Amino acid sequence: MIYIYICKKCFYSFEKLYPSQQNCQIECPKCGCDNLETQQSKTLSNHIKDYFLTDRS
């Protein structure tokens, strides 16, 4: 299952293949904040990619 994390501090979003146990702490690779919003929709994944492609072009 691929999860999408969105950092609530710097709004950096990244995907991570999440292990079965949900105890390990995930941190934002950009700012190290652990206040993350988690999504698990592949549709949203495409939406985020589309958003970033548009944003960076």
Ligand SMILES: [Zn+2]
């Ligand atoms: Zn962050």
